[in-house]
Amino acid sequence: MRQLSQAGRQAVADLAQRHDFSNDAVLSMLDAVINGNGSMAQFNHPEFSGSGQWMRGGMIMVSDMFNNHLKGRIDGLCVELASLVASQPDLIRSGSLQSQSQGNQSQGTSQRDSLGESQSQGDAGPVSLFVPPPAGSSGNWWPADMGWPTSTGAQNNARYAYFPEAGRLAIDVNGTITVYDALDHQISGFSQQQSVGGSLTFSSQHGLVCVASLPVVTVAGAKPFPPPQPAPSRTATNCDGDIFQTIEKLAELHKRGILSDDEFSTKKAELLNRL
Numbered sequence: 001m002r003q004l005s006q007a008g009r010q011a012v013a014d015l016a017q018r019h020d021f022s023n024d025a026v027l028s029m030l031d032a033v034i035n036g037n038g039s040m041a042q043f044n045h046p047e048f049s050g051s052g053q054w055m056r057g058g059m060i061m062v063s064d065m066f067n068n069h070l071k072g073r074i075d076g077l078c079v080e081l082a083s084l085v086a087s088q089p090d091l092i093r094s095g096s097l098q099s100q101s102q103g104n105q106s107q108g109t110s111q112r113d114s115l116g117e118s119q120s121q122g123d124a125g126p127v128s129l130f131v132p133p134p135a136g137s138s139g140n141w142w143p144a145d146m147g148w149p150t151s152t153g154a155q156n157n158a159r160y161a162y163f164p165e166a167g168r169l170a171i172d173v174n175g176t177i178t179v180y181d182a183l184d185h186q187i188s189g190f191s192q193q194q195s196v197g198g199s200l201t202f203s204s205q206h207g208l209v210c211v212a213s214l215p216v217v218t219v220a221g222a223k224p225f226p227p228p229q230p231a232p233s234r235t236a237t238n239c240d241g242d243i244f245q246t247i248e249k250l251a252e253l254h255k256r257g258i259l260s261d262d263e264f265s266t267k268k269a270e271l272l273n274r275l
Contacts, residue, residue: 008129011084019077021047029074030081035154038085041078042154054078088129142170143179143221151187158200162187171200171211177221180214243271 004012004027016026025047032041033054044051049070052062056079060071142149142161146168149161161170162182169180169187185204200211216224247268254264 003131005128005131011129015077015080019073019080021073021077026077026081029077030084032154033078033081033085035159037152038082041081048074056082084129141172142177143218146170146179160200160202168217169202169211169214173200176219178219179217180211181217183214185209185214243274247271 012026016023025045028045032043040055042053049062049064054060060075146163149163151162158173167182169182171178187202187204201208250267253259
């Protein structure tokens with residue numbers, strides 16, 4: 001996540017105090033709401049009873065499924081965070097997720113609570129949660145030369161951006177960005193196994209495809225090392241010929257009495273077993 005501005009830090013502290021969560025928990029949820037484009041959140045934090053999911057409209061799942069008090073606190077926090085995110089420029093992109101059409105409907109609603117109070121006072125406009133990126137920097141997590149994606153999303157510790165014009169797919173897992181060649185796939189959606197280290201899959205016109213099957217273009221901005229090439233080996237024909245030549249030499253030594261019957265038989269059997 002980008003660096004919070006002073007106003008952003010104050011907004012997080014206010015939300016933490018109001019909903020009785022730590023600043024760290026609120027920051028974690030803020031990141032999840034941003035990744036969910038302001039309309040959903042896939043979160044994982046001890047104060048939220050581990051992993052869970054929130055969607056605008058009241059749908060919420062937590063590991064402690066019967067803890068309705070916790071669900072209410074989380075829902076209240078997420079609603080306020082969604083309002084904060086909706087007020088920020090460039091955080092919500094229209095058309096990038098199927099669920100964004102729902103999230104964008106809320107952008108026209110009045111902003112409330114910690115940020116809404118500041119917006120309603122005077123004509124200063126909404127305050128920025130984050131420190132502006134350096135000049136010339138878009139602040140996007142994918143490589144700058146990729147252009148703008150037509151589809152983005154996030155789940156758990158992974159997020160993706162799909163660039164059909166470039167034929168590229170960028171995936172960020174725990175801060176490591178890998179760019180894949182999308183080949184001829186027309187990507188329509190992603191899923192991630194819930195287990196630790198779970199695999200990523202996506203849907204295309206060819207059905208369900210594992211991301212690991214795509215060619216890797218770059219990892220953390222660098223081209224991947226080529227796989228080690230196997231050492232050159234002799235062909236089976238040449239190898240067989242060498243064995244037969246060796247047996248012929250042994251037979252000559254046996255004929256001349258240099259090798260005994262047992263020595264010749266043992267060595268011959270050993271060589272034949274290599275075929």
